[in-house]
Amino acid sequence: MGVQLDALVVIFTEFYYWVTVVFMFLIHVGFCMYEVSVSRRKNIAHTLMKNAMVVPIVTVSFFFFGWWIYFAVPNGPGITGGLVESPHATALSVVMGTHMGGESELGAGWARINGVFWAAFLLFSWTVASIVSGAVIERIRSGAFWIIAVMVGSFTWVIDAAWGWHPEGWMVQLLGYHDAYASGVIHAIGGGTALAVLIHLGPRQGKFAPDGTPRDLHPHNPWLAVIGLFLIYTGFWGFYAACNVPIFDISGDNPTFFSATTIYLTPTTLGAITFNFLMSLAGGMLMGHFVSKGDAYWTFSGGLAGIIAASAGNDLYHPLQAMVIAGVGVWIIYKMHFWVERKFQIDDAVGAVAVHGYAGVYGVVVAGFVLWGYPSSATEGYAAINPLGQIIGAFIMFFVLGFMPAWILCWILKKLDLLRVPKNIELAGLDYVENSIVEEQFGVIIEAERNAAKS
Amino acid sequence: MSTITTWSANPTDIGPMYPFVGSEWIFLVICVAGWLVWHIWQIKAENATYEEESGKLQGESLIEAIDHVWRTHRSGK
The missing domain is CATH 1.20.5 (Single alpha-helices involved in coiled-coils or other helix-helix interfaces)
Structure with missing residues (x-):
C-alpha cells in the first residue's frame, strides 16, 4: 500500500507540473503580444523576434547550467555551507533524460519529476527575461538582449531562487526571507535588471522633448496589448500553481497528512491561493483604473502589478488583505513610474520596472510587516519572517542580483558598441x-x- | 546502440532509456559549442547588416525612409 501511494504521489506530481508548464506558456505568448502591440509599426518584426528567441536561447542555457545552479548554491556558497552535490541536475545526469527510475541511486521520483520540475523553473526563466525584453524595445540590439537574457534567465535569477526560494536557502535560514509566489525572486530582479539596462541604453529617439518632458510614443495597437496582458494573467495563474509542491506529507511524526505546500514546504492550499490571486488582481485593476483615470493599458498593468505586490505573502494573507495590499501597491508603482520617467528620463516602454520591479520590492517588504513572526520554513530553527529580513531580501533581489550584474554587463556591451542599434x-x-x-x-x-x- | 532490448523486463529495473548511454558528454560538448557559435555568428551578422544599412541611410535617403515609415504607420498597413 505504501509503495502504491508513493507511486501515485510521484505520478500526480509529474502530471501536476506538466499542466502548470502548459499554462505558463501563455505568459510568453502574452508578453510577445503586448510587446509587439506597444511597439510602432516600423519595429514589429524585430520586437517579436527579440522576445520569441528567448525560448530557445534560455532553454538551452538553463539545461546546460541553470538547473544545476539552483540545487548547488543554496548555501551561498560560503554563507551557511559549501556547494551542494546535485547529481540529478547536471546536464550529464542520466535523469536529465528518458528514465524509468531503476538502476539509479536518485530513485524513481527524480527520474519522473526532473523534467517537469525543470520545465516549471525554465518557464520562470523565460518570464524574467521577458520582463526585461518589454522595457527595452525599439532600440536594443537583439544580440545584446539575448546575452542579457542568458544572464538573468539562467544565472542571476537562479542564484536568487537558490538563496531565497529554496527550503534550505541561506536567506530563508538567516533572514527569514519569505516570497511564496515570487514578488522578489522573479519580479524584483527582473525590474532591477531592466532598470540597469535602460540606464545604459538611453531613451528612444524623440521620447523626450528638449526640455525633458516625456512624449507618448503611442502603441500601434493598444487593444492587442491588453489582450496580451489577459493572457499573462492566465499564465500567471498556472505560475502560482507551479510555485507549489502539489502533494506533500506535512505531518512530521504524526499520522500522514497530505497537503499542498509552498516551495518552502510550508502548508497552503490551492483554494487559498486562488482566493488571493483573484482578490489581488481585482484590487490592482480597480486601483489601476482609478489612478490612471480609466486608461486601458494601466488598468490591465495594474492588475498584474497588484498580483505581484501581494505575491510574497499570498500563501497566508486573507483575501481582503491581499486586495488592499495590491491596491496600495499599484497606486505607489504608478506614481513612481511617471516620477522616475520625468526626473531621470528613463524610457521604460512598457512600465516593466514599475509593474515588476517596484511592485516586487514593495510586495517583499510588506510581507515582512504583515507576516511578522510566522515561521519562514517547515524546518525548525530558521529565522522567522520579519521586516528587516524582507527589506534586506528585497535589496538583494532588486539591486545586488538584479541591477548590479546587468549594469556591469551592459557597460561592457556599450563599450564594445554592441548594445544599441545605430x-x-x-x-x-x-x-x-x-x-x-x-x-x-x-x-x-x-x-x-x-x-x-x-x- | 539500443539501451533497451526487451519491454518484458521488470519496469523497476529499467533505468535510462535513451540510446548511447555514457556518451552524454560528447553531445554536451557539441551542443555547448553550437550554442556559443550561434551567439557569435548572430552578433556578427547583426553588426554586418547594421553597418551596411547605416551606410545607405544617410542624408536625404534617411529623411525619405522616415517619411515612408510614417505614411505607412498612418495608413495602418
Whole structure:
C-alpha cells in the first residue's frame, strides 16, 4: 500500500507540473503580444523576434547550467555551507533524460519529476527575461538582449531562487526571507535588471522633448496589448500553481497528512491561493483604473502589478488583505513610474520596472510587516519572517542580483558598441531591411502583373 | 546502440532509456559549442547588416525612409 501511494504521489506530481508548464506558456505568448502591440509599426518584426528567441536561447542555457545552479548554491556558497552535490541536475545526469527510475541511486521520483520540475523553473526563466525584453524595445540590439537574457534567465535569477526560494536557502535560514509566489525572486530582479539596462541604453529617439518632458510614443495597437496582458494573467495563474509542491506529507511524526505546500514546504492550499490571486488582481485593476483615470493599458498593468505586490505573502494573507495590499501597491508603482520617467528620463516602454520591479520590492517588504513572526520554513530553527529580513531580501533581489550584474554587463556591451542599434536605423525602423526587401518584391510582382495585363 | 532490448523486463529495473548511454558528454560538448557559435555568428551578422544599412541611410535617403515609415504607420498597413 505504501509503495502504491508513493507511486501515485510521484505520478500526480509529474502530471501536476506538466499542466502548470502548459499554462505558463501563455505568459510568453502574452508578453510577445503586448510587446509587439506597444511597439510602432516600423519595429514589429524585430520586437517579436527579440522576445520569441528567448525560448530557445534560455532553454538551452538553463539545461546546460541553470538547473544545476539552483540545487548547488543554496548555501551561498560560503554563507551557511559549501556547494551542494546535485547529481540529478547536471546536464550529464542520466535523469536529465528518458528514465524509468531503476538502476539509479536518485530513485524513481527524480527520474519522473526532473523534467517537469525543470520545465516549471525554465518557464520562470523565460518570464524574467521577458520582463526585461518589454522595457527595452525599439532600440536594443537583439544580440545584446539575448546575452542579457542568458544572464538573468539562467544565472542571476537562479542564484536568487537558490538563496531565497529554496527550503534550505541561506536567506530563508538567516533572514527569514519569505516570497511564496515570487514578488522578489522573479519580479524584483527582473525590474532591477531592466532598470540597469535602460540606464545604459538611453531613451528612444524623440521620447523626450528638449526640455525633458516625456512624449507618448503611442502603441500601434493598444487593444492587442491588453489582450496580451489577459493572457499573462492566465499564465500567471498556472505560475502560482507551479510555485507549489502539489502533494506533500506535512505531518512530521504524526499520522500522514497530505497537503499542498509552498516551495518552502510550508502548508497552503490551492483554494487559498486562488482566493488571493483573484482578490489581488481585482484590487490592482480597480486601483489601476482609478489612478490612471480609466486608461486601458494601466488598468490591465495594474492588475498584474497588484498580483505581484501581494505575491510574497499570498500563501497566508486573507483575501481582503491581499486586495488592499495590491491596491496600495499599484497606486505607489504608478506614481513612481511617471516620477522616475520625468526626473531621470528613463524610457521604460512598457512600465516593466514599475509593474515588476517596484511592485516586487514593495510586495517583499510588506510581507515582512504583515507576516511578522510566522515561521519562514517547515524546518525548525530558521529565522522567522520579519521586516528587516524582507527589506534586506528585497535589496538583494532588486539591486545586488538584479541591477548590479546587468549594469556591469551592459557597460561592457556599450563599450564594445554592441548594445544599441545605430541612430539612423532606429529612425528608419528596425524592420527597415526586411520591409525594403518586401517592397522590392512587391515592385517586381506589380511590374510582372502589369506586363501580363498588357500582353 | 539500443539501451533497451526487451519491454518484458521488470519496469523497476529499467533505468535510462535513451540510446548511447555514457556518451552524454560528447553531445554536451557539441551542443555547448553550437550554442556559443550561434551567439557569435548572430552578433556578427547583426553588426554586418547594421553597418551596411547605416551606410545607405544617410542624408536625404534617411529623411525619405522616415517619411515612408510614417505614411505607412498612418495608413495602418
